Amino acid sequence: MASRRPRKRPPAAAASPHPPLGEFGRIARFFAPLAKGAAGAANLEDDCAVLKPPPGQLLVLKTDTIVDTIHLVGDEPPDLIARKALRVNLSDLASKGARPLGYLVALSLTTGTQDHWVELFAKGLAEDQKEFGVTLLGGDTTHTPGPTTISITILGATSARSIPRRGDAEPGDEIWLTGTIGDGALGLLAARDGLADLSPAQRAFLADRYHLPQPRLQAGQALAAVVNAAMDVSDGLVGDLAHIAKHSRLDAWIDWDELPLSPAGRLALQAYPGLAGEVLTGGDDYELLVTAPPSAARRIQKIAHDTDTPITRIGRMGARRARAPKVRVVDGEGADRTPRGPGGYRHA
Amino acid sequence: MASRRPRKRPPAAAASPHPPLGEFGRIARFFAPLAKGAAGAANLEDDCAVLKPPPGQLLVLKTDTIVDTIHLVGDEPPDLIARKALRVNLSDLASKGARPLGYLVALSLTTGTQDHWVELFAKGLAEDQKEFGVTLLGGDTTHTPGPTTISITILGATSARSIPRRGDAEPGDEIWLTGTIGDGALGLLAARDGLADLSPAQRAFLADRYHLPQPRLQAGQALAAVVNAAMDVSDGLVGDLAHIAKHSRLDAWIDWDELPLSPAGRLALQAYPGLAGEVLTGGDDYELLVTAPPSAARRIQKIAHDTDTPITRIGRMGARRARAPKVRVVDGEGADRTPRGPGGYRHA
Numbered sequence: 001m002a003s004r005r006p007r008k009r010p011p012a013a014a015a016s017p018h019p020p021l022g023e024f025g026r027i028a029r030f031f032a033p034l035a036k037g038a039a040g041a042a043n044l045e046d047d048c049a050v051l052k053p054p055p056g057q058l059l060v061l062k063t064d065t066i067v068d069t070i071h072l073v074g075d076e077p078p079d080l081i082a083r084k085a086l087r088v089n090l091s092d093l094a095s096k097g098a099r100p101l102g103y104l105v106a107l108s109l110t111t112g113t114q115d116h117w118v119e120l121f122a123k124g125l126a127e128d129q130k131e132f133g134v135t136l137l138g139g140d141t142t143h144t145p146g147p148t149t150i151s152i153t154i155l156g157a158t159s160a161r162s163i164p165r166r167g168d169a170e171p172g173d174e175i176w177l178t179g180t181i182g183d184g185a186l187g188l189l190a191a192r193d194g195l196a197d198l199s200p201a202q203r204a205f206l207a208d209r210y211h212l213p214q215p216r217l218q219a220g221q222a223l224a225a226v227v228n229a230a231m232d233v234s235d236g237l238v239g240d241l242a243h244i245a246k247h248s249r250l251d252a253w254i255d256w257d258e259l260p261l262s263p264a265g266r267l268a269l270q271a272y273p274g275l276a277g278e279v280l281t282g283g284d285d286y287e288l289l290v291t292a293p294p295s296a297a298r299r300i301q302k303i304a305h306d307t308d309t310p311i312t313r314i315g316r317m318g319a320r321r322a323r324a325p326k327v328r329v330v331d332g333e334g335a336d337r338t339p340r341g342p343g344g345y346r347h348a
Numbered sequence: 349m350a351s352r353r354p355r356k357r358p359p360a361a362a363a364s365p366h367p368p369l370g371e372f373g374r375i376a377r378f379f380a381p382l383a384k385g386a387a388g389a390a391n392l393e394d395d396c397a398v399l400k401p402p403p404g405q406l407l408v409l410k411t412d413t414i415v416d417t418i419h420l421v422g423d424e425p426p427d428l429i430a431r432k433a434l435r436v437n438l439s440d441l442a443s444k445g446a447r448p449l450g451y452l453v454a455l456s457l458t459t460g461t462q463d464h465w466v467e468l469f470a471k472g473l474a475e476d477q478k479e480f481g482v483t484l485l486g487g488d489t490t491h492t493p494g495p496t497t498i499s500i501t502i503l504g505a506t507s508a509r510s511i512p513r514r515g516d517a518e519p520g521d522e523i524w525l526t527g528t529i530g531d532g533a534l535g536l537l538a539a540r541d542g543l544a545d546l547s548p549a550q551r552a553f554l555a556d557r558y559h560l561p562q563p564r565l566q567a568g569q570a571l572a573a574v575v576n577a578a579m580d581v582s583d584g585l586v587g588d589l590a591h592i593a594k595h596s597r598l599d600a601w602i603d604w605d606e607l608p609l610s611p612a613g614r615l616a617l618q619a620y621p622g623l624a625g626e627v628l629t630g631g632d633d634y635e636l637l638v639t640a641p642p643s644a645a646r647r648i649q650k651i652a653h654d655t656d657t658p659i660t661r662i663g664r665m666g667a668r669r670a671r672a673p674k675v676r677v678v679d680g681e682g683a684d685r686t687p688r689g690p691g692g693y694r695h696a
Contacts, residue, residue: 040406042515045513045514045515045591045595046515046579047410047440047443047514047579047580048408048410048440048441048443048444048504048511049408049409049410050406050407050408050409050444051407051408051409052406052407053401053407055403055404056403058398058399058400059398059400059401059407060396060397060399061396061397061398061452061485061486061503062395062396062397062452062486063452063454063487063488063499063501064454064488065454065456065488065490065499067456067490067491067492067494069493070490070491070492070493071490092395092396093396095395095396096395096396096398098396104409104410104411104501105411106411106413106454106501108413108497108499110494137409138409138410139411140411140412140413140499142413142415142418142419143418144415144418144494144495144497145417145494145495146415146458146492146493146494146495146497147492147493147494149492149494149497151411151413151454151488151499151501153411153452153454153499153501155409156396163398165390165393165394166393166394166395167390167393167394231394231395232395243393247393
């Protein structure tokens with residue numbers, strides 16, 4: 001793990017009962033223990049990490065960034081920030097059916113960040129390393145006059161010959177979704193003290209879903225062998241399905257009445273019917289969105305059972321469209337519930 | 349390549365003759381062409397990159413971050429920033445004897461960044477992809493209210509069974525250095541309009557050395573089979589040698605009179621003798637620092653010849669020290685020229 005000396009030194013940290021550790025001290029104290037299990041991490045004392053890739057397997061790679069004030073509400077404790085930063089990457093691996101191997105973290109800490117913050121951040125990583133069987137391989141720490149910025153690059157592996165892509169959906173595929181949808185967006189509102197008509201427990205449930213996504217690794221690994229297209233829902237259901245539609249050149253239909261809502265999500269929609277758009281277009285759910293031929297339905301239901309993961313059929317892919325395929329949301333009475341405008345699925 | 353929608357939208361960009369592309373447009377227009385050669389990059393249209401690792405080889409991994417205003421002077425054009433961000437990572441691979449395979453870029457753009465900036469940034473990456481035979485595999489773009497922050501994670505491969513580490517130096521090893529030393533630190537001064545006693549051409553030479561490091565990939569691959577310890581000089585010669593000394597538990601001696609200086613560097617030291625400390629402790633040289641037994645000297649000289657890379661013997665490793673090994677700089681008359689104080693080799 002490297003720590004290039006910044007050109008301008010940050011101002012001295014505020015008074016603390018212990019002398020500040022400095023960057024090398026922080027790496028040795030807080031991050032090196034996270035790399036203990038990785039032979040090639042060299043205790044983070046070398047410039048590079050070394051990885052012996054599993055023979056004959058494909059490596060799956062992803063990098064994702066969390067910027068404080070952009071991707072965070074602002075009240076998140078550092079361990080939760082770390083876990084979310086790791087989990088959004090794990091979720092991408094899950095969508096490709098890969099099992100995680102290790103990760104590198106590039107941490108730009110806002111000026112004046114205390115050692116204790118870094119300690120808690122590393123504690124969060126340690127918890128999720130244990131939960132998901134992944135190890136820190138290396139990283140880089142530096143300072144920034146801007147908000148704390150965390151880029152995690154994760155490596156996974158799969159023994160499959162190919163992985164399900166966004167563009168692999170086929171006409172007539174059924175669309176399936178793990179877990180429940182909308183909790184991420186509703187949880188963001190709850191975390192910002194919204195949804196006052198809900199109980200504190202319901203608000204806490206939703207906020208937790210926003211703060212701490214559950215990467216669907218087991219289900220993802222099983223689904224990869226069965227589905228045609230797959231991705232995780234990070235930008236919102238309709239927007240992400242629009243990626244599948246666009247790259248597969250197929251229209252897509254979502255059945256509003258089939259959408260899996262959590263009990264708290266259902267109550268939120270009863271209290272605030274105007275939030276239906278948030279459920280359809282809000283991000284941060286980190287559930288898996290896959291398409292598969294109707295003949296795969298029974299196998300998908302078995303995967304749901306075996307991995308203890310709710311997986312719901314929510315729609316189907318339509319006809320080929322050479323240009324501008326559309327995503328439509330329709331309810332049981334045939335009414336069009338597709339969200340419109342910039343909150344819809346335009347990614348610009 | 350993903351582009352998660354930020355929670356807060358940046359203000360609209362300033363008036364431009366073209367409508368702004370947006371993040372997905374930028375990825376498609378500027379970054380997708382950089383991934384053309386990578387089978388697993390899927391034109392950056394999928395969530396993850398896929399890499400088929402070279403059978404039987406070790407993967408070498410590194411992540412490094414550049415923060416504008418911290419690691420940049422501020423006058424760098426975007427293509428130069430991109431090339432430096434890539435090269436500091438290539439330099440780490442070089443030190444481990446790895447050949448580059450591909451990289452991922454996490455780009456947090458300061459609010460209001462224009463499409464043209466991104467276009468030039470991608471142009472710089474394209475130039476260096478061609479020069480160093482490396483391909484974009486994937487990435488992530490987002491916005492930040494802080495300075496533009498670029499984290500590049502690079503993957504390399506080596507068929508060697510092990511790679512030279514910082515902690516692998518042996519007592520009596522000779523210390524060798526590629527290229528010249530101090531140009532990076534002097535170049536930073538030149539880029540900041542210092543070194544007025546030098547000619548414009550000399551200042552431009554040094555500034556170029558600061559802005560555009562030359563990763564020693566060919567020499568590094570050949571040296572890896574011969575040397576015991578290796579790293580690249582990014583934090584300053586004495587500080588980086590102190591890492592080798594610390595992790596190898598050996599004292600180290602540098603012979604001041606043997607240090608390879610560029611003609612402009614030599615003139616700068618004649619005009620400003622007080623800058624000797626900068627040469628010894630300033631960063632950004634990105635030359636290779638290796639240690640090898642005296643019996644390897646002839647092979648190292650042959651590598652220098654074959655790869656057309658100056659490689660100079662600059663000192664030797666001393667005796668084992670269980671605790672606090674020291675780096676000393678001594679000149680031909682035996683005078684101690686070791687830099688002291690916080691500008692020395694304390695990394696805190």
